Amino acid sequence: MAETIDRDGTGGRRERKKAATRQALADTALRLFLERGYEQVGVREIAEGADVSVSTLFNYFPQGKEALVFDEDARNEAALIRAVTDRPPGQTIPHALRAHLTGFVDSAHTRDPRFADFQRLVKETPALREYSRTMWLRHEHALARALADQTGRPHGDLICAAYARFTLETLAFAGSRPDPAAAIDQACLLLDQGWTTTVAHHDPEPGRPAPAPSPTG
Amino acid sequence: MAETIDRDGTGGRRERKKAATRQALADTALRLFLERGYEQVGVREIAEGADVSVSTLFNYFPQGKEALVFDEDARNEAALIRAVTDRPPGQTIPHALRAHLTGFVDSAHTRDPRFADFQRLVKETPALREYSRTMWLRHEHALARALADQTGRPHGDLICAAYARFTLETLAFAGSRPDPAAAIDQACLLLDQGWTTTVAHHDPEPGRPAPAPSPTG
């Protein structure tokens, strides 16, 4: 039969239903949160709204209530590492990062009008702010390693680690400010000055890092 | 009569009892946490150990379970602002901050042996790490203002705000590293380079800031 395509790939009916349920949960959650505020909506109500049980809700979002809101966002996170490693030739690392960060906060105005609402919700809900921040911070190690690779510094280098940490923290910092774009600008200015003065000179050719001495984690 | 000294000051018996209860709560909490781990001890048990009800526990520590551990720490926080404003003449702001931060992490070795245990507990308990970090971050505004005052920059200046944020974040960053002292060193190096390059030149005479144009909060 035609159903025998893949037991767990992206094409099966099962997977489609799962995706639909997941989406239904995220959608109703966001809708209710925007209507009445994050704290005023319980997970029981969300589950009911998506017509599943609470167990199922937590089966889909084991990270908890906050994760319901960042379902889409979580996909774009890896892009940050690529922004460094795949940056156009001649562009410095600080410029690549700054561009990526500002691109992220600018999309509030240009893109989806719902996206602005989403960002406002996060900005005004402490639990969501915290969650967003720690989400980004999960990439600290990856970013630090990318920086080390690209500059030829040793893995575990503390300057790279600190620069990675502060760069990611910049998003949370910007979110706490009336003008996020300006905040990113200034924060990056501060960090970039420190970075270039400390690391000094020449990143090697950006397209490829050094011959990738250790591809492991 | 002699008892009519102060109804709510520091000398009354009432206040002494309150302080004792508070201390008993913090002490038993820390002891139990160290014995069996933060997550393995419930607030009901802590209250029982200090011989009070759970309601009373939350009456003394409305910020929640985590606050039980940081009772003493909370008192020393204001010292950070003083480290900037009261720094010895001729010392730059970055140096004052770096000294204060390293002083904080070094006391793990020199001072109280219990302090090392305390720091290990915080380091190994995510909830406590988070709490500690947000505790420090509460001083972001105060530190930023102090920096602005001392450098003659306008209040709300984003460079000062970012530098304050990152400096405070440095403590959490250091805590997540195998060698915290080295981490503070490198993070401060990075930040200081950025700070001095960006703010450039002359802090005014350190002893007094500019003639304190607005003493308000």
Next chain:
DNA sequence: CTCCAAATATACAACCGTTTCAACTTTGCC
């Protein structure tokens, strides 16, 4: 000493997010 009013402490029940678990249902496949 006695009594009052305010401040504190208490027990108890509720609420919320989250986890667990044993049953039940669906799904993909033979």
Next chain:
DNA sequence: GGCAAAGTTGAAACGGTTGTATATTTGGAG
């Protein structure tokens, strides 16, 4: 059709936290 794996479910439980209504304690006044 039937089997095993995967997914769903409801209900119960847990731990932190908050309310509430009721004591208990305290300082001070008569």
